[in-house]
Amino acid sequence: xxxxxxxxxxxxxxxxxxxxxxxxxxxxxxxxxxxxxxxxxxxxxxxxxxxxxxxxxxxxxxxxxxxxxxxxxxxxxxxxxxxxxxxxxxxxxxxxxxxxxxxxxxxxxxxxxxxxxxxxxxxxxxxxxxxxxxxxxxxxxxxxxxxxxxxxxxxxxxxxxxxxxxxxxxxxxxxxxxxxxxxxxxxxxxxxxxxxxxxxxxxxxxxxxxxxxxxxxxxxxxxxxxxxxxxxxxxxxxxxxxxxxxxxxxxxxxxxxxxxxxxxxxxxxxxxxxxxxxxxxxxxxxxxxxxxxxxxxxxxxxxxxxxxxxxxxxxxxxxxxxxxxxxxxxxxxxxxxxxxxxxxxxxxxxxxxxxxxxxxxxxxxxxxxxxxxxxxxxxxxxxxxxxxxxxxxxxxxxxxxxxxxxxxxxxxxxxxxxxxxxxxxxxxxxxxxxxxxxxxxxxxxxxxxxxxxxxxxxxxxx
Amino acid sequence: xxxxxxxxxxxxxxxxxxxxxxxxxxxxxxxxxxxxxxxxxxxxxxxxxxxxxxxxxxxxxxxxxxxxxxxxxxxxxxxxxxxxxxxxxxxxxxxxxxxxxxxxxxxxxxxxxxxxxxxxxxxxxxxxxxxxxxxxxxxxxxxxxxxxxxxxxxxxxxxxxxxxxxxxxxxxxxxxxxxxxxxxxxxxxxxxxxxxxxxxxxxxxxxxxxxxxxxxxxxxxxxxxxxxxxxxxxxxxxxxxxxxxxxxxxxxxxxxxxxxxxxxxxxxxxxxxxxxxxxxxxxxxxxxxxxxxxxxxxxxxxxxxxxxxxxxxxxxxxxxxxxxxxxxxxxxxxxxxxxxxxxxxxxxxxxxxxxxxxxxxxxxxxxxxxxxxxxxxxxxxxxxxxxxxxxxxxxxxxxxxxxxxxxxxxxxxxxxxxxxxxxxxxxxxxxxxxxxxxxxxxxxxxxxxxxxxxxxxxxxxx
Numbered sequence: 001x002x003x004x005x006x007x008x009x010x011x012x013x014x015x016x017x018x019x020x021x022x023x024x025x026x027x028x029x030x031x032x033x034x035x036x037x038x039x040x041x042x043x044x045x046x047x048x049x050x051x052x053x054x055x056x057x058x059x060x061x062x063x064x065x066x067x068x069x070x071x072x073x074x075x076x077x078x079x080x081x082x083x084x085x086x087x088x089x090x091x092x093x094x095x096x097x098x099x100x101x102x103x104x105x106x107x108x109x110x111x112x113x114x115x116x117x118x119x120x121x122x123x124x125x126x127x128x129x130x131x132x133x134x135x136x137x138x139x140x141x142x143x144x145x146x147x148x149x150x151x152x153x154x155x156x157x158x159x160x161x162x163x164x165x166x167x168x169x170x171x172x173x174x175x176x177x178x179x180x181x182x183x184x185x186x187x188x189x190x191x192x193x194x195x196x197x198x199x200x201x202x203x204x205x206x207x208x209x210x211x212x213x214x215x216x217x218x219x220x221x222x223x224x225x226x227x228x229x230x231x232x233x234x235x236x237x238x239x240x241x242x243x244x245x246x247x248x249x250x251x252x253x254x255x256x257x258x259x260x261x262x263x264x265x266x267x268x269x270x271x272x273x274x275x276x277x278x279x280x281x282x283x284x285x286x287x288x289x290x291x292x293x294x295x296x297x298x299x300x301x302x303x304x305x306x307x308x309x310x311x312x313x314x315x316x317x318x319x320x321x322x323x324x325x326x327x328x329x330x331x332x333x334x335x336x337x338x339x340x341x342x343x344x345x346x347x348x349x350x351x352x353x354x355x356x357x358x359x360x361x362x363x364x365x366x367x368x369x370x371x372x373x374x375x376x377x378x379x380x381x382x383x384x385x386x387x388x389x390x391x392x393x394x395x396x397x398x399x400x401x402x403x404x405x406x407x408x409x410x411x412x413x414x415x416x417x418x419x420x421x422x423x424x425x426x427x428x429x430x431x432x433x434x435x436x437x438x439x440x441x442x443x444x445x446x447x448x449x450x451x452x453x454x455x456x457x458x459x460x461x462x
Numbered sequence: 463x464x465x466x467x468x469x470x471x472x473x474x475x476x477x478x479x480x481x482x483x484x485x486x487x488x489x490x491x492x493x494x495x496x497x498x499x500x501x502x503x504x505x506x507x508x509x510x511x512x513x514x515x516x517x518x519x520x521x522x523x524x525x526x527x528x529x530x531x532x533x534x535x536x537x538x539x540x541x542x543x544x545x546x547x548x549x550x551x552x553x554x555x556x557x558x559x560x561x562x563x564x565x566x567x568x569x570x571x572x573x574x575x576x577x578x579x580x581x582x583x584x585x586x587x588x589x590x591x592x593x594x595x596x597x598x599x600x601x602x603x604x605x606x607x608x609x610x611x612x613x614x615x616x617x618x619x620x621x622x623x624x625x626x627x628x629x630x631x632x633x634x635x636x637x638x639x640x641x642x643x644x645x646x647x648x649x650x651x652x653x654x655x656x657x658x659x660x661x662x663x664x665x666x667x668x669x670x671x672x673x674x675x676x677x678x679x680x681x682x683x684x685x686x687x688x689x690x691x692x693x694x695x696x697x698x699x700x701x702x703x704x705x706x707x708x709x710x711x712x713x714x715x716x717x718x719x720x721x722x723x724x725x726x727x728x729x730x731x732x733x734x735x736x737x738x739x740x741x742x743x744x745x746x747x748x749x750x751x752x753x754x755x756x757x758x759x760x761x762x763x764x765x766x767x768x769x770x771x772x773x774x775x776x777x778x779x780x781x782x783x784x785x786x787x788x789x790x791x792x793x794x795x796x797x798x799x800x801x802x803x804x805x806x807x808x809x810x811x812x813x814x815x816x817x818x819x820x821x822x823x824x825x826x827x828x829x830x831x832x833x834x835x836x837x838x839x840x841x842x843x844x845x846x847x848x849x850x851x852x853x854x855x856x857x858x859x860x861x862x863x864x865x866x867x868x869x870x871x872x873x874x875x876x877x878x879x880x881x882x883x884x885x886x887x888x889x890x891x892x893x894x895x896x897x898x899x900x901x902x903x904x905x906x907x908x909x910x911x912x913x914x915x916x917x918x919x920x921x922x923x924x
Contacts (some may be wrong), residue, residue: 002471003535009464017717074467074840103565105841107879148840170614173889174836373637378536378610379567417569417879427635 007077021060048124080248108414109143113237132207135336136168138228143177158201206313229266238272264291267344300358325444335423382414469539483522510586527852542710570876572603577698593764597798598630600690621664641867667774691728700734726753727807760822796884844876
């Protein structure tokens with residue numbers, strides 16, 4: 001059997017899959033400041049109407065525009081690979097497949113939504129997108145998409161990353177984006193913070209506030225904001241991952257996987273791989289679906305299910321989700337993409353329903369797993385991806401112990417070539433798991449009590 | 463038509479192509495210190511006999527071991543892609559195809575030879591390889607290969623790169639190699655230099671001397687040295703690139719390319735793509751084959767054809783090649799892989815024969831071309847690869863002016879994700895073309911006069 005399972009461009013999925021059509025109980029609606037559900041019109045200063053329509057859609061299948069496909073062809077369909085060397089190393093009877101999203105030019109799954117978001121904005125007559133970025137993975141993906149589609153792009157990058165991680169910033173600049181350290185003097189939000197704390201290292205919360213403000217205050221009305229995870233339309237665009245994987249598995253005679261695994265920060269790479277298989281689970285297939293998070297930011301495994309804001313500055317609507325509170329600041333683990341206080345509402349509703357079984361891993365265990373991966377499969381994974389690999393190894397060992405020939409599928413969401421400092425810390429013995437005391441971990445969940453209750457509506461039996 | 467032309471693993475070439483079998487006049491032999499041809503036995507302290515046999519072989523086809531193929535499958539066959547977006551941008555009738563060697567885990571073509579070299583050494587009972595590296599591209603490829611095959615690996619890295627470019631060093635360490643700043647205290651060569659110049663930034667010449675010394679002085683006899691370019695067996699291993707490309711072109715109905723282009727430092731990525739088409743040219747096909755070099759190191763376009771040492775410290779045999787003299791130190795251009803004073807003897811003999819037409823480009827023009835590439839095709843290329851792209855753009859524009867539907871094939875030898883500093887310098891206007899005065903450029907070619915003459919034996923008419 002070939003280790004790399006290809007799919008022809010002509011066999012690429014031509015529609016995205018929308019889990020909202022099939023969830024036994026749909027997620028609760030986002031709420032505005034007055035506690036009432038947000039209407040599409042209220043979102044128009046921030047997003048173009050064609051994306052808002054996707055955000056609220058309950059249609060099962062949504063066409064992927066031909067022009068979007070023409071750009072995705074630069075790297076899609078991505079290969080599905082079989083990790084035969086890891087299987088041998090673990091002496092497992094499990095067959096381990098992984099979808100290799102690291103092959104995109106920015107090196108992760110992020111451009112799967114950056115490209116359609118840029119395209120729909122361009123169609124709507126928008127000329128400029130703003131966004132925020134932490135370590136730079138999302139910012140570089142949006143810069144890439146805007147360059148190819150012909151939009152200006154402004155990225156507010158958390159200052160500490162801007163100063164300490166110059167390479168992602170350089171990627172954005174090569175793709176023509178303007179990358180600004182946040183807090184900046186370009187927005188009221190930024191100026192206010194700088195006046196109070198001139199030496200602040202910045203935060204994702206502040207950067208989101210600046211990016212939204214820069215979009216909504218543009219007097220020409222030709223600027224909108226773009227988000228790289230959490231929202232329904234973002235997850236929708238990522239489902240091309242799982243739809244391709246399904247075709248590829250079938251092409252080598254595998255019906256369905258027994259276990260589906262992906263790391264989850266805001267939820268988009270997990271949803272992208274898992275949602276197309278979730279529909280099979282809803283229809284009776286026996287599939288374990290596991291979003292993996294760091295123990296340093298354990299919203300899915302330990303956080304309450306509640307309404308909360310998506311950003312620290314409370315500019316977004318209230319979303320129904322597992323959350324540690326919008327003011328929560330996790331330990332500075334290397335997996336920057338998993339340091340988000342909340343989780344996509346569609347993923348959260350799946351957890352409430354029992355469709356998804358989240359699991360948390362410590363950073364050192366993840367780096368240990370990443371090293372096992374590197375020394376068997378040969379590639380260097382992103383710190384976020386190492387969380388999925390840690391869970392894959394555990395499941396493969398369990399399959400060995402149980403003597404079961406399970407099919408494990410996971411998302412290789414990104415490469416780690418821009419994140420080698422974490423490996424250096426691990427190899428030189430500097431990496432530690434700093435456990436946060438319970439009271440610190442849950443310090444901000446009491447803020448959630450002031451928001452409307454989010455009832456755990458559950459119908460399914462899985 | 464698909465933009466990405468795949469090849470199945472089952473269709474991978476199973477033999478390497480050896481141009482030495484078909485060159486109208488074979489290259490002159492390497493000479494020892496006494497001026498007599500080097501015999502295979504004399505090389506045994508440095509290389510294992512199975513690789514020495516490949517080095518001196520004139521067999522046309524040499525089998526690729528199954529176990530080597532099993533490792534190459536991790537990223538091979540590599541895609542052949544059509545640069546449709548660059549074509550549109552240039553409004554050229556030319557069809558531009560590129561072989562994407564950037565998809566290997568270390569990010570370049572280098573593992574194509576690192577893997578078989580490690581494998582043959584392991585077969586021969588060797589336990590440890592030494593090598594040198596400048597910016598780290600080759601060192602990381604050999605570290606990767608040794609990890610997968612089960613050899614120890616020690617890399618002497620030029621000190622200035624070791625200090626200034628920590629990321630390639632980290633890649634080597636992740637793959638388990640020991641990476642040492644050169645000059646080091648581990649060898650006589652290193653200690654001697656350090657005693658004279660404690661603050662030296664090091665050089666590739668010194669690093670080669672240290673790596674060879676570390677191999678030949680190991681009392682267990684279980685250590686050998688590995689070189690990443692120049693030698694016949696290294697070029698041989700790279701021919702899998704061109705052999706795959708030929709099958710892929712044929713699969714989309716292209717008979718042969720009209721133009722074949724690759725950058726050339728020591729010559730291995732150029733040879734890898736070009737040699738399988740050179741045999742067609744020898745047999746009458748009308749193909750222009752162009753190795754591209756930087757004007758900062760113009761050995762092929764301006765250097766004399768002569769016998770010279772492969773390293774600064776004169777430890778290697780004398781090789782017949784175009785050379786600027788083994789003591790030549792080029793300007794510090796970002797394309798570190800093209801800063802070598804000589805060129806592979808097989809490539810040089812092809813130039814003498816008129817089979818290859820070398821061309822030189824200035825650094826600023828190359829970065830300008832790299833930016834055109836990034837903004838059309840979307841990926842960020844290595845500074846070395848940008849030299850090939852500069853020539854491709856010139857040929858595509860010429861095809862437009864002549865109204866000719868030419869087929870241009872080039873080697874996308876590596877990505878530039880570890881080389882973003884050069885882009886930063888270009889974008890911020892700091893990049894300059896520093897022209898070396900003629901007397902400095904040719905200062906060391908007079909050293910060549912003391913070596914045996916290398917007659918320009920030429921039989922072909924191309």
